[in-house]
Amino acid sequence: MTEVHDGATLRAALLEIACDFSFTWIAETRLLFDALAPRRFAELHHNPTALLSELTDEDLARAATPDYLERLARVQGRLARDRGQETWWRCRSGPADLLVAYFSAEFGLDESLPIYSGGLGVLAGDYLKAASELGVPLVGIGLFYRRGYFRQQLDENDRQIEHYPLTDTSRLPLELVPMAPVVELADDDGDLVPVRLGVWRVRVGRASLYLIDTWVEGNPDWAVTDTLYGGDRANRLRQEVLLGVGGVRVLRGLGLEPTVFHLNEGHSAFLQLERMRELVEEQGLPADEAVERLRASTVFTTHTPVPAGNEVFDPELVRLTLGGLVERCGLAWEDFVALGKVDATATGFGLTPFALRTSEYANGVSELHGAVSREMWHGLWPERRLDEVPITSITNGIHQRTWISGELEGLLGDTEPQFERARELPAEELWAARSKGKERLLEYVATTRGVRELDPDILTIGFARRFATYKRASLLFSRPERLAKLLADPERPIQVLVAGKAHPADEGGKDVIQLVVDFAREPTAAGRVVFLEDYEMTLARRLVQGVDLWLNTPRRPFEASGTSGMKAALNGVINCSILDGWWAEAYSPECGFAIEGRAEDGASEAEQDEADADALYAVLEEQVLPAYYERDKAGLPQRWIALMRESIAELGPRFGTARMAAEYVERLYLPAHEGASRVTSRVA
Numbered sequence: 001m002t003e004v005h006d007g008a009t010l011r012a013a014l015l016e017i018a019c020d021f022s023f024t025w026i027a028e029t030r031l032l033f034d035a036l037a038p039r040r041f042a043e044l045h046h047n048p049t050a051l052l053s054e055l056t057d058e059d060l061a062r063a064a065t066p067d068y069l070e071r072l073a074r075v076q077g078r079l080a081r082d083r084g085q086e087t088w089w090r091c092r093s094g095p096a097d098l099l100v101a102y103f104s105a106e107f108g109l110d111e112s113l114p115i116y117s118g119g120l121g122v123l124a125g126d127y128l129k130a131a132s133e134l135g136v137p138l139v140g141i142g143l144f145y146r147r148g149y150f151r152q153q154l155d156e157n158d159r160q161i162e163h164y165p166l167t168d169t170s171r172l173p174l175e176l177v178p179m180a181p182v183v184e185l186a187d188d189d190g191d192l193v194p195v196r197l198g199v200w201r202v203r204v205g206r207a208s209l210y211l212i213d214t215w216v217e218g219n220p221d222w223a224v225t226d227t228l229y230g231g232d233r234a235n236r237l238r239q240e241v242l243l244g245v246g247g248v249r250v251l252r253g254l255g256l257e258p259t260v261f262h263l264n265e266g267h268s269a270f271l272q273l274e275r276m277r278e279l280v281e282e283q284g285l286p287a288d289e290a291v292e293r294l295r296a297s298t299v300f301t302t303h304t305p306v307p308a309g310n311e312v313f314d315p316e317l318v319r320l321t322l323g324g325l326v327e328r329c330g331l332a333w334e335d336f337v338a339l340g341k342v343d344a345t346a347t348g349f350g351l352t353p354f355a356l357r358t359s360e361y362a363n364g365v366s367e368l369h370g371a372v373s374r375e376m377w378h379g380l381w382p383e384r385r386l387d388e389v390p391i392t393s394i395t396n397g398i399h400q401r402t403w404i405s406g407e408l409e410g411l412l413g414d415t416e417p418q419f420e421r422a423r424e425l426p427a428e429e430l431w432a433a434r435s436k437g438k439e440r441l442l443e444y445v446a447t448t449r450g451v452r453e454l455d456p457d458i459l460t461i462g463f464a465r466r467f468a469t470y471k472r473a474s475l476l477f478s479r480p481e482r483l484a485k486l487l488a489d490p491e492r493p494i495q496v497l498v499a500g501k502a503h504p505a506d507e508g509g510k511d512v513i514q515l516v517v518d519f520a521r522e523p524t525a526a527g528r529v530v531f532l533e534d535y536e537m538t539l540a541r542r543l544v545q546g547v548d549l550w551l552n553t554p555r556r557p558f559e560a561s562g563t564s565g566m567k568a569a570l571n572g573v574i575n576c577s578i579l580d581g582w583w584a585e586a587y588s589p590e591c592g593f594a595i596e597g598r599a600e601d602g603a604s605e606a607e608q609d610e611a612d613a614d615a616l617y618a619v620l621e622e623q624v625l626p627a628y629y630e631r632d633k634a635g636l637p638q639r640w641i642a643l644m645r646e647s648i649a650e651l652g653p654r655f656g657t658a659r660m661a662a663e664y665v666e667r668l669y670l671p672a673h674e675g676a677s678r679v680t681s682r683v684a
């Protein structure tokens with residue numbers, strides 16, 4: 001720990017904190033950076049390393065008031081305590097040689113490292129944080145996108161435009177790892193070109209994340225890792241090969257021998273080919289035994305029933321890059337292609353079927369999604385009954401300390417939040433913490449988005465997520481007159497905050513954004529509908545800590561899990577959602593609201609949307625508004641507060657990454673770890 005007595009030593013102390021993303025789960029830490037230059041910190045997307053690079057020692061010396069140094073010492077103390085704490089994994093005393101390699105195309109650790117697009121990435125980031133806290137031996141492997149996903153703005157016609165600012169690596173806590181593995185990728189003419197990989201290490205407490213980057217001198221000038229999910233099909237394939245094949249080569253370069261490989265979604269599935277090549281070429285195994293061996297030690301998590309989320313490539317495109325590798329694995333091309341097809345009629349090479357066929361352990365991300373996945377992929381196991389399809393489920397969770405508000409954390413415990421305490425907290429205290437979160441949200445949207453007309457006394461509804469079609473952001477707006485009436489109600493009005501990005505190629509999603517913004521401009525919206533540009537993790541945190549009601553209206557059953565509602569629930573923000581994903585198992589009338597549109601069996605999508613819109617308005621008018629606006633003599637909404645208590649106490653612990661990670665370890669990693677050694681010893 002650095003002793004602070006002047007600007008230079010304060011800088012050293014703050015850099016020591018900023019160089020490890022464990023700073024993201026201590027709310028007070030961000031306040032330390034925020035206090036130095038609030039406006040600039042927000043402009044820099046809350047990147048502490050960048051902020052420090054702009055401040056002089058004199059600036060820092062001025063900031064080092066006794067109060068500031070006391071707060072700094074508190075943060076340093078918490079970080080040291082975190083580091084020194086006995087971990088769950090140590091106490092559990094599992095096999096000493098377990099090492100999990102966790103592959104994901106996106107990681108959302110913090111707003112300042114923009115290599116995520118939505119829920120999948122934030123989940124992976126939260127999961128690394130949990131692995132660090134629990135002490136589970138796990139390394140993350142991902143890609144470093146120099147231009148991230150994109151930053152969203154609206155043009156004069158309320159149409160989304162995308163900006164792709166270049167990330168300056170010198171202003172991020174990234175350590176360049178001295179190695180340069182090579183992967184051969186097909187260029188646009190189909191010729192194989194060797195590409196050298198740059199490798200960055202990111203510290204996340206006890207865990208490490210390695211990010212692969214192709215911006216290396218001497219590489220061809222097509223920028224493979226420029227943007228997340230960017231480029232044409234050929235570039236998408238290059239990214240998947242880099243992540244999978246390149247990822248395994250990075251691990252070997254680091255001298256790591258993971259016993260379990262976990263594919264977080266199918267993007268990394270080609271890692272199986274590289275592992276197979278090692279077994280065949282370097283260990284001399286026959287192809288079928290090699291497949292059996294890598295299968296035994298692989299865990300695959302599927303994340304979506306939406307077809308676009310399950311990538312399929314033209315086999316000829318795959319062949320250009322991977323034909324040689326497949327040959328070296330001793331696999332006939334047709335046999336390899338068959339591994340990527342649901343059944344004989346399929347024409348494309350699907351990463352999900354390939355991952356499922358080469359992973360002994362597979363899971364969906366909520367109970368309902370597990371069932372939906374078994375149905376969706378039944379074709380891979382036609383001889384089995386539906387309930388015997390080997391896809392189980394582990395429901396997602398969120399990293400609670402990343403998402404809980406400072407006030408609530410303070411009320412629930414000194415070190416770790418004790419969520420059950422919410423049941424005993426005095427109503428005034430809980431309500432005051434809630435109001436503080438709302439105040440901070442309104443202040444934040446005023447300073448960063450210029451939105452000043454919101455009223456803290458009005459029931460505030462939050463709706464923020466990617467504008468994918470199945471998420472149905474337009475459902476609330478499909479009854480404009482009814483909505484206008486609620487917005488302008490003199491006794492019990494509502495206000496609505498909407499945020500979210502549409503995929504750059506998704507014109508339908510952009511239409512919905514335009515529709516919402518156009519509605520917000522109408523006089524009937526009464527200034528009470530606001531679209532907030534550029535949804536990312538900071539805005540997400542403010543919203544889930546600041547609104548009253550969290551609305552989610554997906555088309556069932558396409559929301560595999562949904563995690564923003566978990567972040568809301570933990571903060572005592574009440575969920576009002578279609579019974580899909582996590583909410584199908586979390587909902588009870590004691591902790592929130594269910595939207596259950598009763599369409600006939602076999603109803604069309606349009607009919608289902610109609611029924612759900614009716615149900616949504618009925619819930620708002622008949623249940624939500626009365627519970628929120630009914631006040632006791634002290635002005636407290638006791639019924640609403642009861643919902644808050646139950647939401648925090650019951651859902652807070654259940655939908656956390658600690659529970660989730662422990663389930664992965666016990667139910668999948670340990671069997672996969674044993675599977676790996678079983679097959680090893682049999683072969684040897």
Ligand SMILES: *Cc1c(COP(=O)(O)O)cnc(C)c1O
Pocket residue numbers: 117118119120122464465466535536537540541561562563564565567
């Ligand atoms: C949590 C989170 C998501 C995922 O939310 P869903 O409810 O699963 O759609 C997406 N984007 C950001 C920035 C988040 O923080």
